[in-house]
Amino acid sequence: MSVMKIVAGIAAGLAASAALVGCTTPSAPSMPSGSELDAQFRSLLQSSFRAEGIAQLDRLQQDPGQAACSTGAPLPEVLARKIEAEAQASIKPPSDGRYLGDWKEGEKLAQSGRGMTWTDKSTTPSANGGSCYNCHQIGKAELSFGTIGPSLYQYGRLRGVSNPADPSAQPMLTYTWGRLYNGWAYNACANMPRFGHQQLLDETQMRHLMALLLDPQSPVNQP
Numbered sequence: 001m002s003v004m005k006i007v008a009g010i011a012a013g014l015a016a017s018a019a020l021v022g023c024t025t026p027s028a029p030s031m032p033s034g035s036e037l038d039a040q041f042r043s044l045l046q047s048s049f050r051a052e053g054i055a056q057l058d059r060l061q062q063d064p065g066q067a068a069c070s071t072g073a074p075l076p077e078v079l080a081r082k083i084e085a086e087a088q089a090s091i092k093p094p095s096d097g098r099y100l101g102d103w104k105e106g107e108k109l110a111q112s113g114r115g116m117t118w119t120d121k122s123t124t125p126s127a128n129g130g131s132c133y134n135c136h137q138i139g140k141a142e143l144s145f146g147t148i149g150p151s152l153y154q155y156g157r158l159r160g161v162s163n164p165a166d167p168s169a170q171p172m173l174t175y176t177w178g179r180l181y182n183g184w185a186y187n188a189c190a191n192m193p194r195f196g197h198q199q200l201l202d203e204t205q206m207r208h209l210m211a212l213l214l215d216p217q218s219p220v221n222q223p
Contacts, residue, residue: 053118057062069189087184090197091177099113099155099173100164103220108210109205110138116200125202130209138212139219148191156214157221164214176213180206 032040051057065083068075075083082165109179112129114120120127135149155176156162161169178185181196194200212218 001083054120054123055116055118058110065184065188083188084185087182087188087194087197088178091181091185092196093174093177093202094207098207099177100215101204101207101211103208103211103215103218105205106208106210106218107139109201109208110212111142125199128200128205130195130201130205131193132209140222141219152213152220154221156218158215161214162216164216169214173210173214176210177206178207 010208025140046057049057049060062070066088068079068083110128110132113131113134115128116123133142133145135146137145137147137151137153138155140153156164156172159172161172163169164173179192180201182194183190183192184194184197192199195206196203212220215221
């Protein structure tokens with residue numbers, strides 16, 4: 001028998017075997033739909049956590065913006081602008097019009113990451129810290145800081161706020177307050193905590209952080 005006939009016979013046998021296997025192998029199960037997968041995920045999430053102390057299961061509930069930002073996919077431009085517009089509308093200016101507090105208290109808040117854990121006794125914002133150094137360089141003397149966010153050292157000095165009482169400083173005061181209150185107004189899905197919108201800090205605490213960033217006497221704005 002020639003080599004060509006042997007090869008042809010082997011090929012025919014393999015083809016027949018493949019056809020037989022195809023006839024006897026059960027079809028693959030159909031994949032769940034997107035909505036079914038979402039339901040399975042929500043069920044898994046709910047069963048993986050329990051209420052403990054002040055940490056209740058309502059923390060698992062997302063608003064529409066959070067849901068859109070949690071997909072892992074880039075946001076469509078139209079949706080990003082919508083989220084930013086809604087965040088901008090949520091910003092409330094200081095109730096008494098005062099933007100600056102005590103920078104010394106602001107530094108304490110920037111250093112503190114305490115709050116919102118199940119062992120805390122209170123849900124009031126005044127019990128929380130700002131945890132600012134986790135993401136930013138702020139004061140020159142602090143050697144341990146994160147780099148997720150940009151450096152805020154000399155924040156006010158670089159932006160020309162030498163006298164916060166000057167009307168020319170108002171746009172920067174308003175902008176900085178908005179960043180602290182709800183940073184999504186300027187960058188949809190940003191990592192910046194939405195301190196005011198989510199009631200993580202109260203007005204007094206936010207004023208102190210504003211002073212840390214903008215008061216000319218703050219070490220942040222020293223050479």
